[in-house]
Structure formats: C-alpha cells, structure tokens
Amino acid sequence: MLVGDSGVGKTCLLVRFKDGAFLAGSFISTVGIDFRNKVLNVDGVKVKLQFWDTAGQERVRRGTHSYYYRDAHALLLLYDVANKASFDNIQAWLTEIHEYAQQDVVLMLLGNKADSTQDRVVKREDGEKLAKEYGVPFMETSAKSGLNVDLAFTAIAKELKHRSMKLPNEPKFKLHDYVKKEVRGTGCCKS
Numbered sequence: 001m002l003v004g005d006s007g008v009g010k011t012c013l014l015v016r017f018k019d020g021a022f023l024a025g026s027f028i029s030t031v032g033i034d035f036r037n038k039v040l041n042v043d044g045v046k047v048k049l050q051f052w053d054t055a056g057q058e059r060v061r062r063g064t065h066s067y068y069y070r071d072a073h074a075l076l077l078l079y080d081v082a083n084k085a086s087f088d089n090i091q092a093w094l095t096e097i098h099e100y101a102q103q104d105v106v107l108m109l110l111g112n113k114a115d116s117t118q119d120r121v122v123k124r125e126d127g128e129k130l131a132k133e134y135g136v137p138f139m140e141t142s143a144k145s146g147l148n149v150d151l152a153f154t155a156i157a158k159e160l161k162h163r164s165m166k167l168p169n170e171p172k173f174k175l176h177d178y179v180k181k182e183v184r185g186t187g188c189c190k191s
C-alpha cells in the first residue's frame with residue numbers, strides 16, 4: 001500500500017515501477033484507491049504483488065485508510081523532498097499506521113522526487129534521521145528519473161517472499177541491509 005500526502009508521487013512511483021515510464025504533465029489526484037498488479041521474479045520465485053495506490057488528500061482519505069491498513073502486508077510511506085509539509089506530516093502518518101496497520105507490517109520510508117535538486121527543501125540526512133528514530137528502512141527515490149524505484153519495490157517483494165515461504169536453508173533476508181544498495185543522487189536524467 002502506498003501512502004503519504006497528496007502530490008508526493010505515489011501514483012507516479014508505481015507507474016514508473018510497473019510500466020517503466022514517468023507520468024509527466026498535469027497532476028490528477030487519486031480518488032479513493034487504485035489497484036495495480038505486477039508479477040516479479042524474486043530469486044527464481046514468482047511473486048504476485050497487488051499494489052494499493054491510495055489518495056493522499058485528507059478529505060478523501062478519512063475513513064478509508066484505516067480499513068485498508070488492516071489487510072496491507074507492506075506500506076511504502078512517501079514524502080516529497082521538495083515539500084517540507086509532506087515531510088513534517090510523516091509523524092502523523094506513522095501514528096495512523098501504528099494505530100491501524102498490522103504490527104508486523106513491512107514499512108519503508110521513501111523521500112521521493114530526489115531529482116528535484118533546485119527545489120529540494122528536505123535534506124537526505126533529515127530523512128535518514130527520522131527513519132532511524134522509528135527504525136524504518138529508508139531511501140530516496142525519483143519516479144521521474146527512475147532512481148531506486150526498482151530497488152524499493154524489489155526490497156519489499158523480497159521481504160514478503162521471505163516471510164511467506166520461510167525456506168529452511170535460506171539465509172534470513174535483511175531489509176535494512178538490502179536498502180543500503182541505494183544509489184545516492186538524483187538519478188537524472190535516465191527518463
């Protein structure tokens with residue numbers, strides 16, 4: 001499930017991952033929830049992921065999220081590095097998540113729009129610090145350039161596969177270590 005303030009790039013991140021393209025141009029806010037599927041090959045095993053792309057707008061999200069949180073196995077919580085308010089709201093999102101989501105939900109914090117060099121107002125270290133405080137894996141992404149998008153979703157898929165299969169001889173998958181493969185920078189301009 002992708003969550004975070006309106007406009008942080010949830011839909012774009014998902015479309016970049018699913019279709020390899022960037023939705024440039026006018027911004028159409030998600031209303032309610034959108035579902036998209038993708039089958040990933042994770043270490044030779046097919047993992048079918050169903051993504052729930054939620055609306056960030058307060059007026060549409062009130063009431064709906066609590067219902068979906070309960071069934072979500074993983075949450076990607078996004079803020080926009082060029083929007084301070086979206087970062088400041090992360091704590092409120094985390095409170096909501098702790099209230100409604102499953103205790104063992106896989107959670108990852110993503111600072112999106114890392115390509116926005118001139119407009120950046122949230123430093124990478126601030127994202128890192130917040131993530132550390134809450135014990136959540138963190139990386140910066142860009143739906144525009146594609147930076148770390150595959151890595152973020154693959155990390156989630158690997159963790160979910162690991163949890164659901166529990167193969168006896170398989171070494172434990174460590175999500176916190178895996179996200180260290182993150183590429184630093186803007187990723188510009190691969191799109």
Ligand SMILES: Nc1nc2c(ncn2[C@@H]2O[C@H](COP(=O)(O)OP(=O)(O)OP(=O)(O)O)[C@@H](O)[C@H]2O)c(=O)[nH]1
Nearest residue numbers: 006007008009010011012029030056113142143144
């Ligand atoms: N520069 C830049 N712009 C982005 C990026 N991701 C999204 N955008 C732009 O940000 C705007 C909002 O993107 P969406 O993906 O629709 O945002 P959302 O979080 O799904 O918004 P809601 O549906 O309202 O919750 C669009 O104009 C996108 O083109 C990114 O990585 N870099």
